[in-house]
Amino acid sequence: MQGFRRRWMARFAARPVQGARLIMAALLLPSLAWAQTAASDQTLLSMSEAARRGQASELSRLLPTARGHVLEPLARYWEMRARLDTAPATEIRAALDAMAGTYWEDRLRNDWLLQLGKNRDWARFEVERPLFRMNDDRQVTCYTVMLDAAGSRLPPEVAAERVRELWLAQRDVDDGCATAAQALLASGHLRPAVAWLRARLMMEVGRSRAASQAVGLVEPASVPTVDAIAANPAKYLDDKITAIRPRTKELVTLAIIRLASQDPVLAADELDSLKWRAQLTAEERGWLWGVIGKRSAQRLQAEALSYFTKGELRFMTDDHLAWMARAGLRLGRWDAVRDAIYAMSPAQRSEIGWTYWRARSIEALQEPDAAVARAQAREIYETIASPRDFHGMLAMESLGLPIVAPTPPEPLTAEERRAAEQNPGLRRALAAMRLGLRGEGVREWNYQVALHTPGGMPDRELLAAADLACREQLWDRCINTSQRTREAIDMQQRFPTPHREQVVARTRDIGLDPAYVYGLIRQESRFVVEARSQVGASGLMQVMPATARWTARKIGLSDFRPHHINERDTNIQIGTAYLKFALDDFEGSLPLAAAAYNAGPSRARAWRNGPVLPGEIWAENIPFEETRDYVQRVLTNTVNYAALMSGAPQSLRQRLGTVGPRSGAAPAENTELP
Numbered sequence: 001m002q003g004f005r006r007r008w009m010a011r012f013a014a015r016p017v018q019g020a021r022l023i024m025a026a027l028l029l030p031s032l033a034w035a036q037t038a039a040s041d042q043t044l045l046s047m048s049e050a051a052r053r054g055q056a057s058e059l060s061r062l063l064p065t066a067r068g069h070v071l072e073p074l075a076r077y078w079e080m081r082a083r084l085d086t087a088p089a090t091e092i093r094a095a096l097d098a099m100a101g102t103y104w105e106d107r108l109r110n111d112w113l114l115q116l117g118k119n120r121d122w123a124r125f126e127v128e129r130p131l132f133r134m135n136d137d138r139q140v141t142c143y144t145v146m147l148d149a150a151g152s153r154l155p156p157e158v159a160a161e162r163v164r165e166l167w168l169a170q171r172d173v174d175d176g177c178a179t180a181a182q183a184l185l186a187s188g189h190l191r192p193a194v195a196w197l198r199a200r201l202m203m204e205v206g207r208s209r210a211a212s213q214a215v216g217l218v219e220p221a222s223v224p225t226v227d228a229i230a231a232n233p234a235k236y237l238d239d240k241i242t243a244i245r246p247r248t249k250e251l252v253t254l255a256i257i258r259l260a261s262q263d264p265v266l267a268a269d270e271l272d273s274l275k276w277r278a279q280l281t282a283e284e285r286g287w288l289w290g291v292i293g294k295r296s297a298q299r300l301q302a303e304a305l306s307y308f309t310k311g312e313l314r315f316m317t318d319d320h321l322a323w324m325a326r327a328g329l330r331l332g333r334w335d336a337v338r339d340a341i342y343a344m345s346p347a348q349r350s351e352i353g354w355t356y357w358r359a360r361s362i363e364a365l366q367e368p369d370a371a372v373a374r375a376q377a378r379e380i381y382e383t384i385a386s387p388r389d390f391h392g393m394l395a396m397e398s399l400g401l402p403i404v405a406p407t408p409p410e411p412l413t414a415e416e417r418r419a420a421e422q423n424p425g426l427r428r429a430l431a432a433m434r435l436g437l438r439g440e441g442v443r444e445w446n447y448q449v450a451l452h453t454p455g456g457m458p459d460r461e462l463l464a465a466a467d468l469a470c471r472e473q474l475w476d477r478c479i480n481t482s483q484r485t486r487e488a489i490d491m492q493q494r495f496p497t498p499h500r501e502q503v504v505a506r507t508r509d510i511g512l513d514p515a516y517v518y519g520l521i522r523q524e525s526r527f528v529v530e531a532r533s534q535v536g537a538s539g540l541m542q543v544m545p546a547t548a549r550w551t552a553r554k555i556g557l558s559d560f561r562p563h564h565i566n567e568r569d570t571n572i573q574i575g576t577a578y579l580k581f582a583l584d585d586f587e588g589s590l591p592l593a594a595a596a597y598n599a600g601p602s603r604a605r606a607w608r609n610g611p612v613l614p615g616e617i618w619a620e621n622i623p624f625e626e627t628r629d630y631v632q633r634v635l636t637n638t639v640n641y642a643a644l645m646s647g648a649p650q651s652l653r654q655r656l657g658t659v660g661p662r663s664g665a666a667p668a669e670n671t672e673l674p
Helices: 002-013 016-028 031-053 056-066 072-081 089-098 103-118 122-131 138-150 156-169 176-186 192-204 208-218 220-231 233-239 246-262 264-272 282-298 304-308 318-331 334-343 352-365 370-384 390-398 414-422 424-434 438-450 459-471 475-482 500-510 514-524 545-554 562-566 568-585 590-599 601-608 615-620 625-646 652-656
Strands: none
Touching: 031 056, 031 072, 056 072, 072 089, 072 103, 072 424, 089 103, 103 122, 103 138, 103 176, 103 438, 122 138, 138 156, 138 176, 156 176, 156 192, 176 192, 176 208, 192 208, 192 220, 192 246, 208 220, 220 233, 220 246, 233 246, 246 264, 246 282, 264 282, 282 304, 282 318, 304 318, 304 334, 318 334, 318 352, 318 615, 334 352, 352 370, 352 390, 370 390, 390 625, 390 652, 414 424, 414 459, 424 438, 424 459, 438 459, 438 475, 459 475, 500 514, 500 568, 514 568, 514 590, 514 625, 545 562, 545 568, 562 568, 568 590, 590 601, 590 615, 590 625, 590 652, 615 625, 615 652, 625 652
């Protein structure tokens, strides 16, 4: 017990003010009370481990010891979740009542609703469904829409359209939307074409099991063929003599979609062959040319745009059209950029990125004349100009506006701070994170600020919650909570500078811009020192083990051991050193170095080949969505940090520069760079 107490005190010693307050409070407690508190904390940690291992009996044994703890709702959730498929409904209902008003009540309700749906227990589902506050689970919504149609609470045509929308948006095999789709297919209100459409979408993103599930609802006998197509599309197409039968045509379409992901040039030759040119419909061909064009554009192939022009744009998806616009940007074909954007759905066309590129295309094409085009473009830029967003910053620069930090909101009052400190959900979240249950604490925090009340917290409450997180040095909650404000923008909360002494000293020593380093750390880890990624990256700068070893050798850290990368100062030292190596290897290009940091230097080298492009166009064409978003966010962060740290106007375009093949005068590539 003394060892546990020492560990507890050491954990809070890293937070001087809060830690001192808690330690003093603990020391003032009677020893029995302290022992009881420590024991119940240990119970929560033991239950966390039992939940991870799926030990239902151990959770039931430990639950009584957790009663009265601030995290009792979490303990109850773990215990009941482990028995959800066997516990009587009366016990589940009692557990929900005992957690009333908390995140864990609604989390358990969500789990139970999914279980009730799979068990086809519709009577209990309909009783419980109206109590579900988060209302953010597509499967639960699909079950609900199906039941509303069956109970004549919703016109079946409306239900069918809603299920169609939800089902097509699901990215893997599911029960809820598939069950609703099956019911509406059986009633005739959902057309079989929707199942084939889902199969196309799933095959395009490599979810062959979901494609087979969709086909199985309308053509069970074709499921083995779909599986064979996913395994070897070229073989299936070679075996086909004709595509006259409707279902054969659908299967041929799936095969060409799959082939395009492997070899877009081969897929284009197949689609252009006389065999399919005459037999596939304009809709099928338009979709397929969209897929082939997208795959070619993702490989940065010069012929990508020509593939898009072979099909009718009205049959292409928003994803296809986005890649057509990118291919047009890469080739300087502003007419293609314009045509692709205007063919998008209204929802995608209105997104800030495509709004910006629409204005750029108007400006570039100068239609009907230069003056009118400039006025139209300016009007569009004014609707999106903002320092909050990559494309908003570019719009500001198009308008000639300086990028500076916005005026901060009015300071928080003592009452506003106190209300955040006393918020039950935030208090539970903090208690969980203090115990090392970060995942559980983050989920409770997010629920409290965004979902506990309809529409989430208003701006001033969000600012107060973010302030509480900042004071607790929970920088990820500070940033993410503050970013939810709509009008009151506190850039100091959104772009904090923890570990400033260490970061600034290190960047000064090796010649890095501290704003760039802060911009990267903010995107990598949100300043969570103990952050771990699924692929094994660690710490503030999310350094991979092999990269850490290589960099340590290069900078002479002879005593480096793998666990050292989890130490703050070592992580900063190695992460910044690697970033400097990358920046030097990519001739000082911030976007290229950021891409290399995220996706690896070999990919960044391949992506730079081709025409010399403005940095914003090059970044828009990064094939990986994660890396594209990463580079744009790191550069946006960098500009905002520079504005805050210097107090001077900044330029995003200057930092983006131009990107193209390696110059002849550049030193040889650092091929050792991992």
